[in-house]
Amino acid sequence: MQQQEIHKFLERYFHANGCEITDKGPGYMTVQLTIDLDKELMNRPFYWHYLEKTGGIPNPMQLTLITNQQLAPPHIKGEVIHFGSPRLHQIFDSARNLAGYIRLYENHRQAPGKQVPLRPWLGMNIRVSYQCDRKRDVFKSIGLQLINGQMVESFHDRLLGMSLTPKIPDYSFTLSPLIMPGSGVFRVANFIKAEIEQEDHKWADEARKRWQKDLTLLEHFYEEAEEKGESYENEKTALQEQYEPKVNISIINGGLFYLTDNAV
Structure with a gap:
């Protein structure tokens, strides 16, 4: 996963959960957490328990995240975020827990009295993981x-450029889908798979070469053994698990969005 993709993902995550990004620039952002997200991310159960008992005024924390140390100004102090960092994995888990599925309507500005049709869109945020002895994640957001x-x-x-609301606006009505959401998920998955098939898979070929090189070393190590035994089979299996190229597609979250005709 590239650092720029991480930065965009974090912006989407915090916006979607109602947080204000109070400062941002190349390689960093400072976020004012909501109460819910402070509880979700900052591991302060005793603080919140005490506050709820005493009726105190809540003071959610600010969080500064550095997504690119080369680009961020030297005076910016915060958590360095990269793929594999505990904070990023915590946010991945939070995104799955908090936003598995939503339904929102475009808060359009039309002349009062005019009925406006809203068309259904299925939105899916997807992670494509390219795995061998190395790993790369790509995030895609598809609308159908x-x-x-x-x-x-x-x-x-x-969607970030639109005004969205969980309640259907006045003078609006929704159009019924001709494609059911379940079928839509299948279409999006096939679209992603077709894109992957068209990509350059040099990374997989190189992984297989490294795999074969280590297999050759393993065979050489055991070539004088009368019986290779269980340890040989275990090591051979471990090499396969380490090097075998795989592409995994996982849905992070999604939802139904009812939008005006020219919104997208």
Whole structure:
């Protein structure tokens, strides 16, 4: 997962959970946490328990995250975030727990009295993991219109520019989907798989070469043994688990979004 992708993911995560990004620049951001996200991320159970008992005024923490140490100004102090860091994995888990599924409506500005149709979109945020003895994650956000089948990428970025509300606005009505959400998930998955098949898989070929090199060393180590035994089989299996190229597709979260005709 590239640092720029991590930065964008964090921005989407905090915006989606109602946090204000009070300061940001190349390689860093400072976030004012909400009460809920402070409880979710900052591991202060005794503070919140005491506050609830005494009726004190809550004071959620600010969090400064550095996503690129080369780009961030030297005076910025905060947590360095990279793929594999505990904080990032904590936020991944939080995103799955807090935002598994949502339903939102575009808060459009139309002349009062005019009924506005809202078209259903299935939005999915997806992680594609390329795994061998190394790992790379790519995040994709796909939107599928559930009437005509139109599909767009960077869907979440488009949503960030809209005003969305959990309650259907006045003078609005929703159109019924022709594509059911379950079928839509299947379509999006096939779209992602087709994209992956068209990619350059040099990384997998190189992993297999490293795998074969270590297998050759393993065979050489055991070549004089009368019986290779269980330890040989275990080491051979371990090499396969380490090097065998795999691509895993996982859904982080998703939802239904009812949008005006020209919103996307």
